Amino acid sequence: MPSIKRSEKELKSLYEDFHKHPEIGFQENRTSAIVAKKLNDYGADLIDVGLGKTGVVGIVEGRFPGNRCVALRADMDALPIKETSGVAFPSETPGVMHACGHDAHTTMLLGAAKYLAETREFAGRAMLVFQPAEEGLGGARRMISDGLFEKFPCDEIFGMHNAPNCKPGTFEICKGTAMAGALFFDINISGIGGHAALPQNTRDPLVVAATLVDQLQTIVSRNVAPLDTCVLSVTQIHAGSAYNIVPENGKLAGTVRYFKNDVRDLVQNRMQVLCDGIAAAFEVKIDLKIRNVFNILINDSELCDAYLGAASDILGPEGVSEYFQPATGSEDFAEFLQFVPGAFCRVGHSGSIGLHNPSFYLGQELLPIGASILARIIEKRLPIDN
Numbered sequence: 511m512p513s514i515k516r517s518e519k520e521l522k523s524l525y526e527d528f529h530k531h532p533e534i535g536f537q538e539n540r541t542s543a544i545v546a547k548k549l550n551d552y553g554a555d556l557i558d559v560g561l562g563k564t565g566v567v568g569i570v571e572g573r574f575p576g577n578r579c580v581a582l583r584a585d586m587d588a589l590p591i592k593e594t595s596g597v598a599f600p601s602e603t604p605g606v607m608h609a610c611g612h613d614a615h616t617t618m619l620l621g622a623a624k625y626l627a628e629t630r631e632f633a634g635r636a637m638l639v640f641q642p643a644e645e646g647l648g649g650a651r652r653m654i655s656d657g658l659f660e661k662f663p664c665d666e667i668f669g670m671h672n673a674p675n676c677k678p679g680t681f682e683i684c685k686g687t688a689m690a691g692a693l694f695f696d697i698n699i700s701g702i703g704g705h706a707a708l709p710q711n712t713r714d715p716l717v718v719a720a721t722l723v724d725q726l727q728t729i730v731s732r733n734v735a736p737l738d739t740c741v742l743s744v745t746q747i748h749a750g751s752a753y754n755i756v757p758e759n760g761k762l763a764g765t766v767r768y769f770k771n772d773v774r775d776l777v778q779n780r781m782q783v784l785c786d787g788i789a790a791a792f793e794v795k796i797d798l799k800i801r802n803v804f805n806i807l808i809n810d811s812e813l814c815d816a817y818l819g820a821a822s823d824i825l826g827p828e829g830v831s832e833y834f835q836p837a838t839g840s841e842d843f844a845e846f847l848q849f850v851p852g853a854f855c856r857v858g859h860s861g862s863i864g865l866h867n868p869s870f871y872l873g874q875e876l877l878p879i880g881a882s883i884l885a886r887i888i889e890k891r892l893p894i895d896n
Contacts, residue, residue: 511824511882514625521621521877524548526599528613532588532606535643536652538564541586541616545640548620552627554638558661562653567662568638570626574894576634581667581850582884583843584619585612585644594868609870611672614877616640618670621881622888632892637664641842646694646803650845659849666813667852668887669843670880672872674865676858679879681821682834683855685814689807690741690767691774692840693800697722697785699749700795703758713794715760716749721788722762722796723747729780734773741767741838742777767838769806807844810851817853820887824879857883 514521524544533541542564549557549568556569564586593600593607601607608614623638639658643649673682699722701713723744734740742764749760768774778800789796814832821830834856843854857880860873 511625511885513628514621514878514882514885517621517624518878521617521881522874524620525613525617525874525877528616529597529608530599530602532601532603532608532613533586534590534606535587535645535647535649536563538586538642542566542640542642545586545616545620549623549638552624554623554627561656561658561661562642562649564642565649565653566640567658568623569662570623570636570638571630572632572634572636572892572894573630574633576892578634578892579637579664580634580888580891581637581639581664582619582622582888583639583641583667583669583846584615585641585649585842586616587612587643587645587649589645589866591866591868595863595871596869597871607868609867610645610865611872612644614672614872614880615670617877618880618884621877622884625881625885626888631894632889633894634892636888636892637662639667644842648803648842650842654845654849664850666891667846667850668813668817668884669852669854670884671841671854671856672876673856673858674861674863674870674872676856678858678860678873678875679825679829680858681818681825681830681855681883682858683809683814683817683832683853684834684836685809685811685832687769687806687836688809688854689836689841689844690769690838691771691802691806691844692804693766693774693778694803695764695766695781695798695800697762698797699760700797701758701760704756706754706756709756712756713792714756715794716757718788718792718794718796719747719749719760719762722784725784725788726781729777733776733780738773739769739838740773740777767840769836771806804840804842805844805848807841807854808847809853813851813853816890817855817887820890821855821883823886824882
């Protein structure tokens with residue numbers, strides 16, 4: 511949109527400032543304060559700060575009467591990663607960086623907010639949700655439990671994610687099941703420590719941990735049906751303190767990704783069976799704790815079509831696709847979809863380093879594009895001719 515394009519300099523300034531000052535989930539105090547101030551400067555009709563601890567909600571009323579409300583959501587949190595991207599505006603917070611582009615998501619929604627508050631060419635209200643703690647900390651659930659949808663009822667909700675390694679200025683969406691649900695697990699092994707020269711007097715948690723890592727992989731290969739996609743990854747192993755000591759305890763941790771709840775239940779059951787069986791075989795104690803972190807993200811088909819239409823207005827029909835394959839990554843936006851229908855897309859940019867990498871960088875040409883698509887979906891879903 512031309513007016514958003516004219517704001518590109520401001521958008522880049524905002525983005526670079528957010529990038530230089532990343533904040534971990536539920537600690538986005540500076541970010542949320544800037545968001546609230548900008549919404550006030552832009553003329554938002556209502557601003558609520560504090561849902562989900564550091565979340566911000568803004569309301570912009572259209573100039574035409576209407577009883578529908580459409581929500582847009584952006585996440586704000588960063589990751590505990592030391593930046594090595596080489597950008598001219600690197601993180602100034604040691605060990606923390608925006609390695610997933612949430613700084614851009616926040617910026618794009620602010621860009622849409624400014625446009626919507628200036629033009630108000632829609633009937634009803636636009637709801638702007640700036641969510642904390644998307645990166646596995648449950649920020650969406652926290653906002654919901656704090657009464658987000660009771661305080662601000664809405665009819666539908668739209669989200670967006672940047673996509674490195676995709677052609678810049680391309681919009682992709684997956685109808686139906688689009689992103690995996692996720693479990694996080696912790697396995698604590700209690701053995702018997704002792705001298706490494708006398709292993710017969712110990713119950714070695716390292717041997718148990720190695721066996722578990724191996725056996726847990728058989729769940730996907732031998733229990734989950736081949737056409738049911740599932741990923742089980744052990745991502746942490748901790749044990750030991752010296753060369754000549756068999757440790758007392760060991761710990762494993764990791765994640766499971768799934769697209770069906772019955773597959774999730776199967777995997778959880780098999781993990782427990784394996785832990786119990788290996789504990790008995792090695793005469794140790796194994797404690798398994800599993801927690802659901804993300805639900806399966808299921809896009810509403812009709813709203814996907816609407817999103818495609820909005821994106822096509824900005825990028826042209828050649829710039830949009832509905833053939834994006836389901837991703838085994840997970841997304842907190844799925845929690846909002848448990849309560850209202852919605853759609854989640856991704857938009858390509860010129861960055862060539864993958865998400866969650868210390869060298870990740872974002873192509874800033876995305877900023878006005880994403881802001882324009884977000885603003886356009888409000889106009890499309892809240893038309894003035896109703």
